[in-house]
Amino acid sequence: HSWDLLLAAAFVSDAQYNRNIPFRTSPGALRLYYLYNHWMMRTATYFFIFLNLSLAIFEEPAVYPLPLLVTSLLEVLCLLVFLARLVHFGAVTLHGTFWRDTKNICIMVAILLSLADLTIYGILLEYGVSSIRWSRIVRPLFLINFAESRQIRRAFRSIRNTLPEITYVFLLFMFSLLMFSLMALKLFGERNLQTAEGLPYFRNYLEIVFDLYVLVTTANSPDVMMPAFDFSSWFALFFIAFVIVNTYIFMSLFLAVVYNNYKKHLKNEIRKLAYMKRRKMVEAFNLLKEEEGEQLVVREGRWRQLVQLVAPDISNSHRELLLRISDDEQKGFVAHVPHTVGGSSWPFDTRPSSPWRGKLTFASGRAFVWAFDAIILINAIFIALDEQSPYISYAEWVFLALYVTEILLKVYTHEPRAFFGKTQFWNWFDTLIIFAALTATVLNATLKSTTKYNSQQVLDIVFILRVLRLIRIVDSFQRFRVIMNTLINIVPTMLTFGGLTLVVYCVFAIIGMELFHGKIQFFPAGSDAPHALECGNPALKDSLFARGKYCKNNFNNFASSFIVLMELTVVNQWHDILCGPTWSLGAGVGLVQPAKLYFIAFHIVMVIIIVNIFVSFILEAFFVEY
Amino acid sequence: HSWDLLLAAAFVSDAQYNRNIPFRTSPGALRLYYLYNHWMMRTATYFFIFLNLSLAIFEEPAVYPLPLLVTSLLEVLCLLVFLARLVHFGAVTLHGTFWRDTKNICIMVAILLSLADLTIYGILLEYGVSSIRWSRIVRPLFLINFAESRQIRRAFRSIRNTLPEITYVFLLFMFSLLMFSLMALKLFGERNLQTAEGLPYFRNYLEIVFDLYVLVTTANSPDVMMPAFDFSSWFALFFIAFVIVNTYIFMSLFLAVVYNNYKKHLKNEIRKLAYMKRRKMVEAFNLLKEEEGEQLVVREGRWRQLVQLVAPDISNSHRELLLRISDDEQKGFVAHVPHTVGGSSWPFDTRPSSPWRGKLTFASGRAFVWAFDAIILINAIFIALDEQSPYISYAEWVFLALYVTEILLKVYTHEPRAFFGKTQFWNWFDTLIIFAALTATVLNATLKSTTKYNSQQVLDIVFILRVLRLIRIVDSFQRFRVIMNTLINIVPTMLTFGGLTLVVYCVFAIIGMELFHGKIQFFPAGSDAPHALECGNPALKDSLFARGKYCKNNFNNFASSFIVLMELTVVNQWHDILCGPTWSLGAGVGLVQPAKLYFIAFHIVMVIIIVNIFVSFILEAFFVEY
Ligand code: NA
Structure with a gap:
């Protein structure tokens, strides 16, 4: 292709995907620009951003502990990738723009800070001094500042x-x-x-x-x-x-x-x-x-x-x-x-202006739709009945066969390409649910016949898929379909709030772990550890925290911290969740005031600002779509 | 005045106050119409509507018990007033309209139902049979259906x-x-x-x-x-x-x-x-x-x-x-x-399109305003300081004198008529607060010098007035004044939500009293009644309800019911408040399911509908006013 055609295509693509990068138009730079926007490069960037964020799962305090050397090497790898991506961006864009853009400066500073912190931490550890990995709170900056976000x-x-x-x-x-x-x-x-x-x-x-x-x-x-x-x-x-x-x-x-x-x-x-x-x-x-x-x-x-x-x-x-x-x-x-x-x-x-917009087109007329609505309803009754009876597990095979038949019929009456079009949300949904259920059921049956045991994990997934299938019934009522379509249309934008929440949660989880980590312990039921009922700490005896069995609500690792932050977002009982342990324990170590300030800060950022933006978004989306 | 002038004035008044009654225009009917709209007639109607609603305070289960004869006579009086008002309305309006209007039918039916219920209840009581005063839930209909509302x-x-x-x-x-x-x-x-x-x-x-x-x-x-x-x-x-x-x-x-x-x-x-x-x-x-x-x-x-x-x-x-x-x-x-x-x-x-709209006009220039802002701030510090010191109670007299001087100065520089204009919210506010505080402080000093005791009630009021005075400081910041004015402007409409809430609360309180009344008892601290800590009921031992000292959250009378309903509106802990007693007690008498249904109904009506309307109203008012 000629240069001007490639350049025009780049402009059109930029318009299509709302990109706004002032790139250099020389043939070499244009080729680099194509490479920069290639989906594999973008996916790789996102992969390393999330890898970098998820390092907190493997670092002390860890959900799944990995040696410091491994996590450090992974972090250095991520930082190198970010640096490479930035250099690539620098080669694509105009030089003046590159240095004026705070995003790029931000990424560079974040990389430098992370490397410096890692080095200092490593050296101090060599000399036996344990310090804080403070640079971990700059990691969400990569998610915010790369041009993809x-x-x-x-x-x-x-x-x-x-x-x-x-x-x-x-x-x-x-x-x-x-x-x-x-x-x-x-x-x-x-x-x-x-x-x-x-x-x-x-x-x-x-x-x-x-x-x-x-x-x-x-x-x-x-x-x-x-x-x-x-x-x-x-x-x-x-x-x-x-x-x-x-x-x-x-x-x-x-x-x-x-x-x-x-x-x-x-x-x-x-x-x-x-x-x-x-x-x-x-x-x-x-x-x-x-x-x-x-x-x-x-x-x-x-x-x-x-x-x-x-x-x-x-x-x-x-x-x-x-x-x-x-x-x-x-x-x-x-x-x-x-x-x-x-x-x-x-x-x-x-x-299309909104990815999942589209209407389900049925295999054929009304009778077909009604027949399958009836099947779904009967299926719902079977699901609600007792699982243990063998007849019911046979019935499950019948239902699966019926659903697969339905999908095949639909694919036959439509062109497969049309059936699996980008906007055919319900078709994708059906197909994925049914085939996942089929796979899981077959897997479970195989396990059962070979090892004589049900795998509870597989069964759980089968249960959930089976129930999810019932959502389809909603699509048969025009009124509900309108509301459901509104909801489905706003899913992509909702993911933005997922990103926003992720950033806020990461920062607060890392601060929370530094402040409150290890204050309480969780012991499984029946444990005979000392003070198992008081979360491993006698000071919590008779507290509401211990009485409510909240021991697992702690900041001992990244995953727990996220769940605690989710509970704090829901707000209910937060003073017990957050203050319970620090109230009783913290008076000595001066943790009462930090815990209060920590929550108030979190409440202002998460509930007063982000949840309200989320509600505003739903309101506006609803007014526009409904 | 001539008839056409009076009629024209009636039309203009109707337009002014958004009335829409198709009245007869004959001179006699017109005079009746003027009487019908007279502020005393309207106030009297409201008075009897609220008297009728507040009868629930004096009827069994009563906050302040009155003999059945007294409450019955009062109710009959109210019903007669409503009937008279309705007849008056009938004489004013066109006959066709009167009978087509569901409001009027509604009021008549409500009057008949109330009378019938009262009679049946009285007769049954004569024969020693105790029945339910079911007609009490129609009382809010009067608030809804009179043309004033x-x-x-x-x-x-x-x-x-x-x-x-x-x-x-x-x-x-x-x-x-x-x-x-x-x-x-x-x-x-x-x-x-x-x-x-x-x-x-x-x-x-x-x-x-x-x-x-x-x-x-x-x-x-x-x-x-x-x-x-x-x-x-x-x-x-x-x-x-x-x-x-x-x-x-x-x-x-x-x-x-x-x-x-x-x-x-x-x-x-x-x-x-x-x-x-x-x-x-x-x-x-x-x-x-x-x-x-x-x-x-x-x-x-x-x-x-x-x-x-x-x-x-x-x-x-x-x-x-x-x-x-x-x-x-x-x-x-x-x-x-x-x-x-x-x-x-x-x-x-x-x-004016919104009653309290207006800006505070100051007695004189900036120096004056700043001086009084400084006085308020110093006053705030004094309030926060210890109350017991005699110097501080002397200081209070000084502050009061300063505030009174300020008001007199302002009245002097403005015309008194302009100062106390309908739209001068802050002037009214200042004057009321200061003179109430003055009265209460003088009253307290008199009581103290004659009986040697502080009256705690009077002191409480003095405290509150003293703190309320500090609100004035907000008015000195332009940004805050804008927000405050928005809030003040929407107060009249907010009262509508007060009325709405009153209706819903009345209905639910009366139902709640019938269902849950007397299930739990409150005993003041230090009572030696049996099971005082378990709200008078051994079945509540170790329940969250008793542990949280929730005994006073009950449906034993109208006032308590209102407070419980307020707590249910706030939603937090509602399952403990509502279900605590009925869970433990109700299993025997079949109260568990009614309590669940009661709350779900209340939640849908109050939280999902009315609170959301309130929020919508605030959103819209804010967008329009701000
Ligand atoms: Na709550």
Whole structure:
């Protein structure tokens, strides 16, 4: 292919995938740019980013311990890959741009910090000094700053833009909290009341502030009120006013601020994206244009070559159809300069605006659909019945056979290519579920006949797949299908929030492990270790933490930390989860205040900001799609 | 005044206060209509509505017991007042309209039901049979259906319109819940796990459904997961998936549906209101118009008379100003037919669009403001300091004197009428707070000098007033003032939600009292009653309910029920609050299932619908005002 065709194709691809890298256009650099955007390179980058993040699983405190040498070598490998990727990017992009871009500086600094920390840690360890691997909290920077993570970066930008307004509301909220705390101190402080545990109630100002902050999250909802309420019923009014003002009004206000900003920001981003897309499309057109009478046009031959390059996997008939649309007067050239993004003129936007959009097309008429709905319902009844009876496990084979038949029939009536199209979510779903279930069931039957034992793990998977199959029934009701399609359409964007959450969780998990690691131990039921019921620590005797059997909620390794952080995101009982151990243990080692600050920081970042952005996103997506 | 002037004034008033009663226009009926809308009649109606609702406080189970005869007589009185009001309305409105309006039918049926129930209850009591006063749950109907409660009715209409869509999402949510429960049964049911209390874990399908419903509300967040999590860390993934799908996605979807509907509905309501307002304004104009050349106009004299009738409390200068605006060419007549609602032409909309809108105007320049900000800050420090020192109580007198001086200065520099204008929220706030504090402090000093004792009640009030005074500091920061003004502006509408909540709470409190009343008892600390620590019931020994000292959370009277319902609205620990007693006690009397259903119904109505409408309202108000 000629250079200008390749360059035009690069522009079109950039427009398609919303890339915005100012690359150099010399033939050598262009080839490097193609390589840079190759899916294998991008996948490899993501692989090493996640490998680097998941090193925390193998480093001390480890879920699966590996020797320090192995993890260090893996980390150095990751850092080298990142460096190589950065150098590759530097070779592709314009030099001025490269050094002005904070992303690149950020990655370089992160690499240097990681290497420095690793070296220092290694040397100190040689001399027998154990230090903290502090550079581990910069690892999420790689996820944020590599050009592949555009969506996550956009989300972070959105957060940064929201911060000033959030701060004002937060200050007002803190003012309200401090005022209520002052009132509480005056009202309850001198009454010598006691909590249910017999501790003094509402005596110390800072503790009141903290207790009322917990009440805003509703986590200690009736408990914190009970002593005052027992003393006089009228005091309930204080807490009702508090909850209305702080939990209902202020928390809604946070949502309002975040949502407002989200909408505004989204509009700007979409406008910018559309502008950028159009510019790239025009550039591509200008590269390939020729004069035809008074018009500037792209001839059919070049158009075909371009489409071949940009979308190699569409079928011939599909391409000819697209050409008919672009060249609607059939003059042998495409003359329109693209006025709309993703319009049908010029090199059409080959990517659908939302990946999984599409409707399930059935094998044949209504009778067929209803028959299989009936089968699913009968299957549901069988699943709910007792598993042990042999007839029911025979029935399972019948159901599997029926489902496989259904899929084969559908594939037969449709073209297989159409059936497994990118937008046919339900077809993919069915096929994957059924064949996974088939595989697992066969595997289980083989295991059973050879070893006489069921593998519980395989059985668990079979159970889950069997139940998941029932989701299909939803698709038969038009009303539900609309809602389900809305949900399915927003899955890809939801993954962005997964990335965002991952970054926040990583940082907080690493800090949490440094602060709270090893404070409590989990012993399986029936263990005869000393103080097994008190999580290995006599100080926790009779605490709510031990009574609730929360011992496994600890920061002893990366996986546990993630689960604790998930529980803190859900907020309920967080003061018990987080403070239980540190309250009882920490007074001596000064951990009470860090634990409080740790949670408040986490609550502000995760619940007040990220969860609210998530809710805003669902609201907006719902309004647009539904 | 002439009949047409009075009629025109009635139309203008109706437009002003968003009334839409098709009244008869004969002179007699018109006089009745004026009487019907008189503020004393409306206040009296509200008074009897709330008296009727608050009867539940004095009826068995009573907070303050009154003899049955007294409460019955009061109820009959209320019903007679309602009947009289209804007859009055019938005399005012057109007959056809009266009987077609479901509101009127509703009130009549409610009156009849109440009377019938009262009679039957009385007769049965004569014969020694005790029955249920079931008609008490129709009492909120009076609050909803009297024409005065337009806002609450609008909110209910909004709920009714949302119901179909909510139902679809709810069915899908229930489907998801049932599917997850099925998976949980298959995964955990046969593993012989135990909860922290040693009970079997996840064995029974219906109990799993309920436990997972509780998890959606996050109330049993880590507890329900711990046994499975202790068994294998991988099972945490099940609960994480559950929380993401149901708590985050589905609950946001509920908010989205409610918010979407709220916005749509609000737009329709505003359009309808605007149309109605304009029509009334045109009708009023048509009544008073005269020919002037080619124009139809209202002469200045009649205009003045009309304004005198419609807005008697505005000052002369204000009225002349309004006339200058309406009659901008100063020809001696008002010629514009009102094209916009609340525009400055014709009889201007005298009511500001939102009651408390306004900006605080300061007594004088910046120095004055800053001086008083400094005083407030010093006051805050004094409040936080120890109360016992005599110097600090002397300081309080100084502060009070300073504040009073400030208010007097401000009143002096402004006209008193302007200072205490309807829209001067902060002036009212300051004045009320300071004079209440002054009164209470003087009262307390008098009590102290005469009886040598502080009255703790008075002291409490003084404390609260003293702290409330500090809110003023917020007004000095422009950023905070904007947010505060937004909040203050939406207070009147928030009262609608108060009414809505009152209706729902009344109904649920009355049902709750019938179902759960007397199951548990509260004993003050140090009581030597048998089983005082177990809420008077040995079955509650070692329950979480007794351990948390929740005995006062009961349905033993109307006030307690309201507080329990408030706690259920906050959701946290609700399964302990509601189920604790009935779980342990109810198994015998079959109360376990009713308690579960009771909460689920309350959760759907209050949290899923009303709290979401409240949040939608705050979101929308914030977007409009901020
Ligand atoms: Na909670």
